[in-house]
Amino acid sequence: MKILIVDDEKDVEMLFRQKFRKETKSGNLELIFAFSGAEALSILGESDPPSVVYVFSDINMPGMTGLELLDQVKKRFPQISVSMISAYGDSDNYNKAIKSGAKEFFTKPIDFESLRNEIQDLMKV
Amino acid sequence: MEAPNRQSRNITRARVFVISFVVLIVLLPKLVIAQVGLASDSSPVNSSWWIILAVFVVLIGIGYFIFTSQKNKAVAMEREKWRINKESLQAEIDKLSETNKVIQDQLIQQEKLASLGQLTAGIAHEIKNPLNFVNNFSELSIEYVDEISESVEKLNQNGATEDIKLLLGDVKGNLTKILQHGSRADGIVRSMLMHSRGGKGIKEPTDLNELIKEYVNLAFHGMRANKNPINVDIKVQLEEGLPKVMLNPEDFSRVILNLCKNAFDAMRDKAEILGKDFLPTLSVNTKNLDDSVMVVVEDNGPGVANDIKDKLLMPFFTTKKGTEGTGLGLSITHDIVKDHEGVLEIDSVVGEYTRFIILIPKTQ
Incomplete structure (x- = not known):
C-alpha cells in the first residue's frame, strides 16, 4: 500500500521513515514524500489510476496550501483518501478540511500511535 | 452679547442724567430770577410754576434711576443663575468626555490585546512544528536506545560493554527529559491557543x-x-x-x-x-x-x-x-x-x- 506524505519541511521524511520502519520493512507499506502541493499533484498524476491510496498533507505550506491540495485531489482523484496533519488545529481549519472531504484531522506534534492505527485500519480493508 | 447691552443701558442712564442736569442748569437762572423776582415781587405765579416743574423733572429722574437699578439687579440675578447653570452643564460635559476618554482607552487596550492574541496564536502554531520534531525524534531515539541496549546484552560482556550500557542509560535519560519538556512546552502552547480561539468549546471529562x-x-x-x-x-x-x-x-x-x-x-x-x-x-x-x-x-x-x-x-x-x-x-x-x-x-x-x-x- 502506497501512501503520500506532503509537507514543506524535509525532516518529515526522516521522521516518518523511522516511525514506520517496521511497516515499510515488512513490505506492507510504501511511503513517498512530496514537499509541496504541486509536487504532490504531479506524483499522483504519474500513473493512471494512481498507485497512492492515501494522502497525508500539511496545511500551512508555501504556494498551494494543504486545503487547496485537498480540493484538487478530491476533484481529480476522488478515490484517494486525504487526511490533514497540521499545527493549526483550530476549529476553522478543522471545519474547512472536513467539509472539503478530509477523512481525518491530525494535529502536530503528531501522535504516531493514532496515525499508525489509521493506516492499519486502511491496510485491513 | 452681554457687554454691548450693558453698555447701551449705561448710555441711556447717563443720557437721562445729562438731560435732567441740562434742564436744571437751564432752569436754575430762571429759578434764581424767580427768587429775585419773588423778592422784587415782579411775577410770583410764573416763578412758582417753574419750581414745581423743576421738582417734577428731578423726581422723574430719580424715579427712572431707581427703576433702572432695580431692573439691572433682577437681570444680574438672572444672569448669575444662568452662569451657575452653565457651569454645572460644563462640569457634566467634562465628566462625560472624561468617561468617553476612559472608554476609548479601554477599547484601544482591548484592540491591542486582540491583536496580541492573534500574534500569539500565530507564534504558538508555528512553535508546534519544531515541537513535533523534538518530541517525535526523541521518542524514536528512546526506542533505539532500548534496542541498542538489548543488542549490547548479546555481546560478550566486559568492561567496555559495561561502559556502553552506562552511557546508553544516560542518553536514554536525556532523551526522556527532552521528550518530557517538549511535551510540557506543547502543553503551554496548547493553553495559549485555547485563549486565542483554538479550542472547540466542548465539555469533556x-x-x-x-x-x-x-x-x-x-x-x-x-x-x-x-x-x-x-x-x-x-x-x-x-x-x-x-x-x-x-x-x-x-x-x-x-x-x-x-x-x-x-x-x-x-x-x-x-x-x-x-x-x-x-x-x-x-x-x-x-x-x-x-x-x-x-x-x-x-x-x-x-x-x-x-x-x-x-x-x-x-x-x-x-x-x-x-x-x-x-x-x-x-x-x-x-x-x-x-x-x-x-x-x-x-x-x-x-x-x-x-x-x-x-x-x-x-x-x-
Missing part, C-alpha cells in the same frame, strides 16, 4: 486538579511577566482522587485565570499601601463533595465591602482605576460557572480576605 495546577502557574507567571509584578506566596492544595468533571477546559481555564488575576490585582493594591509588612498569599483548593466538586480561590487582599459584593458579578462593574479593568472578568467568570450549572459565591471580610467558592455538580 477533565482532570480539574491538573487544569488548576497548570493555570494557577500560568496566571502567576503571566503576572510576574507583566508590569508591577508582586511577590505572592501560592498555596495550592488539591484533594487527591478528585473525579473527572464534565468541563469545557477552555472556558474553565479562563475562570481560574480571571480569579487569580483579580486576586493578584487586589493584593497589589494592599501591598502598595502596607508595603513590606504584607505578604500576599493566594491559596487555591479543591474538595471532593458528595454530588459536586468545590474550588476555592482565596487571597488575603483588601477584601470586598458588602455593598459592592452584589455588584461584583455585574458586567462592566469595576473597582479598578481608569483602564486597568474592563469590568468583564468576573461577569464572564460567573457566566462560565453558570454554563456548567455551577454556583459562584463570594465571601469576604474587609481588610482580611476575599474567597471565591465555585461548586460544580458532578453530573450535569
